[in-house]
Amino acid sequence: MNQPSKNSSSGQSSDSGAGSGNGAGASHRTGRAPAGLPAITVDARAVEARAARFTRRSIKNEAKRAALAAAMSMVDLTTLEGMDTPGKVERLCRKALQPGLDPRLPRVAAVCVYPTFVAHARQVLEGSDVRVAAVATAFPSGQSFLDVRLDETRRTVDAGAHEIDMVIDRGAFLAGDHARVFDEIAATKEACGAAHLKVILETGELSTYDNVRTASDLAMRAGADFIKTSTGKIAPASTMPVCLVMAEAIRDHYRATGVQVGLKAAGGIRTSKQAWHYLVLIKETLGDAWLTPDWFRIGASSLVNDLLLQWERLDTGRYQSAVYFSND
Amino acid sequence: MSTNHNGSAGQSSDREPVRKTYKLYVGGAFVRSESGYALRQNDVNGAFFANCAKASRKDLRDAIGAARTAFGGWSTRSAFNRSQILFRLAEMIEGRRATFVELLGSLCGRDRAAAEREVSTVIDRVFWYAGWCDKFTQILGGVNPIASPYNNFTVAEPTGVVVLLAPRSAGLIGLVTALLPALAAGNACVLVADDDLPVIALELGEALATSDVPAGAVNVLSGTTSELLPHAADHMDVNAIGSFGRGADDERELGQRAASNIKRVAVFAARSHDEWCDASAQSPYFVERFVEWKTSWHPVGV
Numbered sequence: 001m002n003q004p005s006k007n008s009s010s011g012q013s014s015d016s017g018a019g020s021g022n023g024a025g026a027s028h029r030t031g032r033a034p035a036g037l038p039a040i041t042v043d044a045r046a047v048e049a050r051a052a053r054f055t056r057r058s059i060k061n062e063a064k065r066a067a068l069a070a071a072m073s074m075v076d077l078t079t080l081e082g083m084d085t086p087g088k089v090e091r092l093c094r095k096a097l098q099p100g101l102d103p104r105l106p107r108v109a110a111v112c113v114y115p116t117f118v119a120h121a122r123q124v125l126e127g128s129d130v131r132v133a134a135v136a137t138a139f140p141s142g143q144s145f146l147d148v149r150l151d152e153t154r155r156t157v158d159a160g161a162h163e164i165d166m167v168i169d170r171g172a173f174l175a176g177d178h179a180r181v182f183d184e185i186a187a188t189k190e191a192c193g194a195a196h197l198k199v200i201l202e203t204g205e206l207s208t209y210d211n212v213r214t215a216s217d218l219a220m221r222a223g224a225d226f227i228k229t230s231t232g233k234i235a236p237a238s239t240m241p242v243c244l245v246m247a248e249a250i251r252d253h254y255r256a257t258g259v260q261v262g263l264k265a266a267g268g269i270r271t272s273k274q275a276w277h278y279l280v281l282i283k284e285t286l287g288d289a290w291l292t293p294d295w296f297r298i299g300a301s302s303l304v305n306d307l308l309l310q311w312e313r314l315d316t317g318r319y320q321s322a323v324y325f326s327n328d
Numbered sequence: 329m330s331t332n333h334n335g336s337a338g339q340s341s342d343r344e345p346v347r348k349t350y351k352l353y354v355g356g357a358f359v360r361s362e363s364g365y366a367l368r369q370n371d372v373n374g375a376f377f378a379n380c381a382k383a384s385r386k387d388l389r390d391a392i393g394a395a396r397t398a399f400g401g402w403s404t405r406s407a408f409n410r411s412q413i414l415f416r417l418a419e420m421i422e423g424r425r426a427t428f429v430e431l432l433g434s435l436c437g438r439d440r441a442a443a444e445r446e447v448s449t450v451i452d453r454v455f456w457y458a459g460w461c462d463k464f465t466q467i468l469g470g471v472n473p474i475a476s477p478y479n480n481f482t483v484a485e486p487t488g489v490v491v492l493l494a495p496r497s498a499g500l501i502g503l504v505t506a507l508l509p510a511l512a513a514g515n516a517c518v519l520v521a522d523d524d525l526p527v528i529a530l531e532l533g534e535a536l537a538t539s540d541v542p543a544g545a546v547n548v549l550s551g552t553t554s555e556l557l558p559h560a561a562d563h564m565d566v567n568a569i570g571s572f573g574r575g576a577d578d579e580r581e582l583g584q585r586a587a588s589n590i591k592r593v594a595v596f597a598a599r600s601h602d603e604w605c606d607a608s609a610q611s612p613y614f615v616e617r618f619v620e621w622k623t624s625w626h627p628v629g630v
Binding site: 320 | 562564565
């Protein structure tokens with residue numbers, strides 16, 4: 001496995017002024033965390049300043065095309081609506097297989113649906129390597145009985161899901177019952193069997209960067225294959241500073257244990273520009289080893305159309321209109 | 329004019345004047361150009377008057393994006409409400425009468441009486457189009473006679489996002505004459521003022537911002553129109569372009585590039601300043617240039 005990039009925020013003191021995760025902050029252990037979990041104080045100002053810098057990289061036209069293709073290949077094309085139907089899911093799967101007419105465009109990484117649509121999605125995607133991810137564990141609130149959530153997970157995996165997106169019990173986490181959150185993640189991981197587990201922290205409800213860092217550490221130690229920012233049902237969803245905190249947690253976890261954990265940014269990423277800001281963040285925090293669909297995902301629906309719009313604009317030189325692209 | 333609008337008159341000579349830099353009006357906010365370029369506005373004697381933001385291709389794209397976002401809300405308001413809002417715009421220009429009169433004097437060299445006349449004509453023209461908002465559909469649309477058991481209606485609907493290339497050197501009246509027909513029809517507009525009189529256009533942006541015109545329904549850019557024209561004509565999310573007195577070369581280029589997404593191109597011939605002020609420069613048939621026709625068949629006599 002490749003080493004994570006050395007070019008990360010704590011290593012770039014000339015750039016960002018201060019490291020945000022394991023720099024100065026790492027030495028402040030508050031002792032609030034449960035057994036063996038170091039509580040890391042995140043320097044909020046430094047994180048925000050550092051995250052803002054990722055948005056100011058100049059990206060030239062040739063690099064833009066590569067960035068658009070990379071972003072497309074990392075999308076978890078998502079529909080999580082009460083009004084979803086098999087028809088809607090099928091349309092989404094067709095779009096996942098061939099987002100646009102240009103054969104140079106990659107397919108997306110996965111589709112993300114509710115458990116009841118997993119079998120149908122698998123059928124449509126038969127023969128392709130597009131993964132099927134499903135949200136389980138009483139998404140989006142996570143407020144149900146543990147055995148119900150575990151049963152839902154097992155049944156979703158049985159239905160054919162390659163990846164399970166679980167939510168943590170934010171109520172328990174915020175009440176300080178970290179042990180319970182840890183145990184529930186571990187139990188869900190066990191219920192997943194061979195399926196990959198993505199743990200949704202729902203950072204919009206965690207209030208502070210310290211909490212985001214603690215929840216990230218907790219989820220990784222409990223066996224998460226991916227940590228994911230948001231359900232997309234709460235504002236704010238994914239933000240750059242939050243992703244940076246999570247990426248630094250992943251980097252530190254990798255350095256400490258040698259275990260690579262993936263990151264999924266979900267919710268609120270609608271434009272190509274935002275997508276490549278995230279790519280820059282991953283590149284400069286975790287390095288090239290994470291810049292693949294196996295280790296970085298963007299959960300989105302409308303983003304794909306904007307990627308297509310910008311792709312077309314690179315080809316024609318004309319600014320495009322959303323009316324010429326399928327609306328889904 | 330002995331006084332400078334930008335405020336040095338009447339001040340003791342050791343005071344450094346605080347000069348106003350005029351900004352673009354995009355999506356309801358006043359923005360500097362993304363490019364960082366500026367236009368220098370001189371007064372009629374060639375002396376420096378003010379700096380204005382110079383719109384780039386990206387500013388144009390942002391303005392078109394803002395117009396697209398605003399279009400739904402603006403076009404689906406009741407026609408009567410659009411009428412009220414345009415009337416409010418007339419009120420806001422009236423409230424800035426002294427400023428506009430002074431600008432027309434300093435920048436265009438109009439004497440006071442002529443400047444007052446122009447501003448009055450402008451206000452009357454805005455008011456006139458405000459009145460047309462809920463009337464042009466009756467005049468232009470209709471019930472069609474057909475020989476089968478249906479009611480058949482043809483109604484006018486706004487075209488969408490419209491870029492208006494305002495006439496050069498035509499003062500405030502040129503801007504308003506270019507903007508109002510498309511706006512009254514319910515289109516979301518990007519008004520592009522050429523680089524000869526940017527201050528007057530951006531001052532109009534300030535009047536628009538304080539009227540009740542929703543953010544993004546009108547965006548005002550000042551820049552070199554000939555630079556922005558190809559990008560506006562190429563943009564696939566622009567539905568119509570109004571070209572006012574641009575000349576044959578620009579009109580040919582517009583026509584060719586607009587073919588990309590079959591934009592409507594409404595060309596208005598050049599006029600003298602007096603002719604822009606004349607009543608012949610306003611008409612419900614100018615509104616017609618920025619609408620689409622929808623014909624619906626409805627069964628009757630079942």
